[in-house]
Amino acid sequence: MIYAILSTLPWLVTFTFSETLRLEVSRSITADCGKPVTIHCAVLSSRNGLSIKHMEWFKPQTYCSVNSKGNLSQQNSSGNFRCDYEKGNLSLHFPKWRPEQSENFLCKVRTNQGVETKDTRVETREHWEGVEAVWSSDFPTCTFKQVCPTGHVEWFQDSTKIADQFIVNNYTDDDGMVKIYSYLKTHEQNKLYNCSLKSARSGQYLTSALIHSPSYLRARAAPHGPWWTFVGLSVIFIIEKL
Structure with a gap:
């Protein structure tokens, strides 16, 4: 009986630690290009006497960390990010979000009550402001403006x-933000062309535009010339009869 109770103690201790110590993070965030983004990580425990030995944000490189004395250190960010720490709350702040930063960010803490790791997924919201399609010189061109992330x-x-x-x-x-300029290497002016922007993430088409040369319209209108002439003469004839 005593052996059976003792054999369950490691399981009981592990269960108690995992239940009392936890991390609270934002599980998923959608960020806009060029806008500020902040992700938070908070250490919580239902037991008294919590002591943080080490805490950090990483992905997989370390952005910033806190030691047992509460001292904050961070990697050289060149102004791309900064970290703030106060009483078990470690925040990672990006003044201007860029799409290449999209990924899972991991917060890890090591305490006298155990170790916990949780992730925050930050994705970039798709954005585009329009397309300008023109027949330039001898070829069709398209310019997609303010695209983020690129497509x-x-x-x-x-x-x-x-x-x-x-x-x-x-x-x-x-x-x-990306300006995407594209042109088609063709001199066939009597054709109708379409340029489309496709999402690199979802594979869906975001926007598109039709392009044709001035000669394309003339070629389309030419076969209808006699018909329009006939209609015009008929109208004139009817008016004069009245």
């Missing part, structure tokens, strides 16, 4: 996808 450009002739016949250039500003 993939695809070109179509009517409903047929065009491969490896276009150029794409990306220009990123300080807020992580």
